[in-house]
Amino acid sequence: MMRRSGIYRKRLLFLGISAFCYGWTTEANAQIISLPGTTTGKAITNKTSKKSDVTSKSNGKDEAITVVGTHLGAVETAEIQPVTVITSEQIQQSSSMTTGDVFAHIPSMGFSGNTYSNAGGSCLNIRSLGTARTLVLVDGHRMVNGNGAVDCPDVNSIVPAMIDRIEILKDGSSTTYGSDAIAGVVNIILKKNFTGTTLTANGGISEYGDDQTAALTAAHGFNFMHDRGNFTIAGSYNYQAPMAADQRKWAMQEAKVNNPPGQEQYYGSQYGAQPVYAALNGGAPLTPSSDGVAQSVISDGHGGYRPYKWSDNYDYSKDNQIIAEQQVGSLASTGHFDVNSNLQLYMTANYSHTHTVSAGTPMYIATPATTLTGNSGAMVVPAGEPGNPFGSDVALNQRMFGIGREYDYENIDYYQLTGGARGTLPHTGGWTYDFFFSYGKTTTSDKGTGRVNWRNMENALGFQQTGGAGSTEGYYDPNLCANTSGCAPYNPFTGSMSRAAANYIGFDDVYPSAQEMRDVQFTVANKHLARLPYGPLGIALGVEHRSLDGYWYSSWQDKAGLNSNQVRGDTGGGYNVTEVFGELSIPLLRNLPAAKALNAEVSGRFSNYNTFGQAYNWHAGLIYAPTDDIKFRVNIATGFRAPTIQDLYKSKIISLTGTRDPCAYISTYPGAVQGVMSDNCRAQGINPNTFKQTNGSLKYETGGNASLKPEISRTYTIGSILTPRFIPGLTATVDYFHTHITETIGYPSLSTELNGCYESTGLSSSYCSILNGRDVNGQLYPVARLHENTGAFIEDGLDINASYQVPIDYNNGLSFGADIQDIMSYKSQSQDGEALISYLSTDAGVPKWVANGTATFTHGPWSFTYMVRFIDGFTYYPSSSYGPTVSEWWKTNQAWYHDVMMTYHGDMYSVTAGVKNLAGRDPNFYANGDYNTSPGMYDYAGRYIYLKAQVHF
Incomplete structure (x- = not known):
């Protein structure tokens, strides 16, 4: 093991030394990172490149500088924070179809995207800290969130042809932008001075003939009023074909690995086309086993029944999709006009329509989570049902093939318009200003087919419930269906479901949603406020007001608890915030022995929310260059994430969990607490010696909490920038980062709260606030699990980037590069007072090492690129805890991928x-x-x- 680990580290070291990032650096040494299959191109300075892509033109005017992480854009402090850059040329020469694809293989971006998502969107996730903790901007302005049910923008809404560059700030930046910038900021800079017309077509297909993708884009820009203004517009259409799970052997028979140690590995779902019958709680076993435990049974195919086995599980890969079918149409435009030397008007407009269709298996019916609405505790087939061979009421578990597969249809419309004015305040000694207003809205229309109406299913079976909520008591009423309007009978013992019964039991679930944002900001800045001994003092001051509103409406079936396995209401609400901020750029030393430069930057922001109140945040950074060959930088910043609309106002949803009711398992607890727990259970009318939990499931209620506070963070980064003059063409950056988040918003551990409650004398613990009493059978009513500020999170690691260009002659060249992330720790605390648990290299999906290496050879108009990608392995639990047939499933090996690409550049x-x-x-x-x-x-x-092909004229 030690030897293999050593070999692996040597491979990574070799990758970092010999395969430097094909890219090149900016004047500020912002690292340009590896993308799958890209070639070398032009350098970008702190001003937007005048060559936006391989053939675009500019009117030659310098546009306003947009630099992520600062309102000043001062050259002296531009390198303080770690920023990487993706250029339009890289995007054009990569395999990317959508803007989200651009981020798919960047090590520091985590693993998020539109794979296996009926929402069809792509949210960004810097350093795997969560999409809600990564702020996304367009030209320095916030994007409105995407799909109504998520708390992050959809970058697939942006037309790739309009992108001039993408800047990724991997550092906390709440003082510059406010909430959400805990992990970092992604700033998508659009083209401003584009002239001419560019057409692009690209497509791809897998070796199996599926996963087809196609995209068409067009961009046109022109100057007007003697080059005082420019208007650019672009449109795109993207198509993603669906990919069925049963087309890949590795996706068939999905393994279930959460079974206890030593148990047999099993696959798929218990709910299949064949009905499965089970004894109701407290009833006699349908098929007695040696230990007398009730079993589920299934038809033996000969008129009888046998015990259900794992081999009877249904392989739902036959119906599901690995990736959904998706169509995206987008429009984008930018414009600016110089009214005079002191005033420029500008605008940005973006629109997209996303249509996604995802297919799944037919809905299943089983023990419901909706007994608060009066539903029974199981789908009961009564003893009097014609053909019932068991002589008693039984629970039915079945996947409803008679109704058909579930399909989800989602239509998302996103639009955002930003307009503003910027320029120089005359006669003020260099003061500039920038005022903008941005309005964005996302509307979503969701429709799900193949849903099951629980009450109609009971009516079709002829089951007349007589007990209270959660009870399985009732009887067979042969007239129930006949006397119910629209009802058609269904008998699982006598044959298949009729079309009339399917139409009565099934329904289409419709649930619209929307999110809306208004953002207005005014900023003034002066890069030369005062002359200090070693350079000018810069300052920026500003005020911002932002409001957000949203709603998520549920169908009447969901509200009534008729949608099989959950009940939910409507979500709606909003909040607003007013903020003031400031920033200073301070040159400390310059052109001295052992101090080529020493510069500092400090900033702060005060926020006043109408929900939780006030927040204060600050940032301090320092960059020191002893020589031209090396620089050192250090940053410390506080940050915050304000509770979102979903966090605050999410409707109550009742669901099922496998968490145990303590009153049913007292004998498994330490003897010291069994007495107190027994007393507490008896006080609720429960005999702990005989009480059993129904189907081993517990109902719980989740939802928002209007009393939430913001998440609080503190981030440190310490790094260096190497540009040795004795190795021309080499640039490398190494940055250590540490992020500590407290007051994290989430759901507390249900088992911890239940145990803490029942272990307290007289149910006196604060944990007992989650209890809502018990039903007529003694089962717990849904316990409350509202959003809370519950715990903490700690992550630290290294980012390593390097590029090396080797010119051969005037017509040939080589470039190498690497982009490596090493996560040293990734720990989470689910609740105050609990220990921090490491989730690094576990099924949380955060590998220790992720790396890309690229080598490119250019020959005249040709370029050839090879890229290697590495993802570290996972070990979830010690293999000694599991038997030989199970332990092999509790690890994931390392993965190496190899890509190749070639490009020809014509005139x-x-x-x-x-x-x-x-x-x-x-x-x-x-x-x-x-x-x-x-x-x-x-x-x-x-x-x-x-x-991919592109033409410009």
């Missing part, structure tokens, strides 16, 4: 062709993942071939 066109996953490697097994893997982490399509 007015370019053509790129490439292959991702050249070896056709299947994705690694990943415990508890979808389809036996993690489609967002590993290449799921196999070998993938793509072609």
